[in-house]
Amino acid sequence: MTAQRALSPLELTYFGTETRLGSVPAAGMPVFIGSTVHGLLDIEILRRVLDELAAQHPLLRSKPVTDADGTRYLRRDDAYRPRLDIADGGEAEYLNLVNRPQDWRDGLFHAHLLRDGDRDRIILVIHHGIADGRSAFALLAQLWQRYTAHATGTALSQSDSDQELPESIDARLAEVVSDAEVAGWLDQIRAGAATMSPESAPRSLPIDGDGIGDDPLGRFALQRIELDTNETRDLIAAAGAHGLSVNSLLGGAALVAFRSQLEPATGKLPVLCGHAADVRSELNPPLSAHTILNCASGVGTFALVADNADPIDIAHEVAAGMATAREQREAPIFLLASQRVQDETTAAIFAATPTVAISNIGRLPAHSTPEGIRHIRDEIYAMGPGMPPKLTVFTVGERLTIQVEYDTARYSRAQMGKISSAFIDALQGISAA
Known part of the structure; x- marks a missing residue:
């Protein structure tokens, strides 16, 4: 073994x-x-x-x-x-x-x-x-x-502890993604970058943090937006009514909220939403989420967002971008392509900071707890120095949680607080409509 x-x-x-x-x-x-x-x-x-x-x-x-x-x-x-x-x-x-x-x-x-x-x-x-x-x-x-x-006195069975270490996800992806696919995708990325002017490049937030992360509450910050069961139900219904996934709906609202802090204050600006993507389903056979392994990749969706943009319109652009990413197998290819970058130009493309990143875990069943223990909330957190601002989204039972996460060395609490308020306003407007 x-x-x-x-x-x-x-x-x-x-x-x-x-x-x-x-x-x-x-x-x-x-x-x-x-x-x-x-x-x-x-x-x-x-x-x-x-x-x-x-x-x-x-x-x-x-x-x-x-x-x-x-x-x-x-x-x-x-x-x-x-x-x-x-x-x-x-x-x-x-x-x-x-x-x-x-x-x-x-x-x-x-x-x-x-x-x-x-x-x-x-x-x-x-x-x-x-x-x-x-x-x-x-x-x-x-x-x-x-x-x-x-x-409750009903202990679960335990499997044999002498188990094999699972192969890494990039080793497994190499079995289902060809070298030609990776090379072709890299060529496509370079060709797209060659036609992009500075004006058409996706904008990122102004860096207005303290530069060192010397925040009294901690360098890595977290704000929770917790929806109750009715608010969660309304948001899911709103997404369905517009023919959108919840993920695309949140992406549209997020890009509109982040656009509110970009200059110039009026007009359309190019923005990029990065999405964490689980590539377990790309394997043959697919890998269960119960296998502890890092299977996270990423894709990006581009949009032009005006200062007065409708979040639903931008959400449809996000949805179209996600559909294209799935069609081109961007998530599984990205992990292998990132290992084959040999020139500075392509490396700079890969390292470009998105306007915002979203990690959406999806919908999860409520936990089983014994008598005397009542579940309040779950939380997950993963940040590193200089990381782009991120929304982590998950629904446990019937309650959706959105965590706004950022590095205060780069982004001030004042700026991120304005974005969070604009994001909440966008979600409330969507649900009310």
Whole structure:
């Protein structure tokens, strides 16, 4: 059984130093995934569940190692037990955690429990090199399934812990994406860039942060927009009424909100929405979200947005862009193409900052919790220095959450606050109409 394998080119980006995937500073980035609940969790059950999760998923109990010749590997450690750190704290302590550098030398998976009166917050911390947002949410769901089973005396079965380390997603994609497809796509990108003038290049937000991230609330900022069940239902209905997906609807509203902070204040401006894309379904056979692995790629949708643009009109442009990206297989090709860039011009195209990025996890079932534990919210966070502003979207049960995330070294809270207000106004206008 595979107890060790070399890191792939994609994984080396996440395990590197000052390395980037496109415009994303991927090096050493953590994924924080967790839940806040009313009620106190049983610590011994939590420890048992964390052990079971690590035993179930071989990448969670793997460690990066370097051979004598400098080759880097992931090595499975079947004796690994994830650490659980327990402390008193609420929102301030959570923000301190997501702003703190992580030490991955002892393992790529651990957890924190923050206790704030009658509220508990369980946070799983995973190296982004081994997990994406979709598999992180799947892992959180498994945590609650196992916790509830133990709490009710019906513990779930455990598979054999001697499992193979899954192949990296870029190795798997090379089986279904040809070299000719990658070369052709790179040629297309270069040809498009050659015809683009400075005036037609997508705009990005003015950089008005403090330059160093010395914000008293933490360099990496987070604002939650939480919809209740009725608001979520209205937004989904509005998307359907206009023949749009929720993702395209949010993309249109976001581009209009970001346009409100761009100069000149009037007229149409080119903007770009980056979208995180899960490429599991591109494999043959498709890979389950329950497999812990980083399968995140990205696509971009372009639009010309006026200062008085209708979010629905822009949402249709986003939808058309997403349809083209699917037709051209942009998401699976991008991960392989990014490894074959050899000239500065193409590298600059890949590194260009989008106006806004959206990571939409999609709709997820509500968690199972035992008696005495009531779910309040889930949250996921993954940011790095210099990262473009991002919206992370997910629907748990019947409630949709949008997180506005940004690096205060680049973007001020004042500017991002105006964008958040404009975004909320756009969503409310859509639902009301």
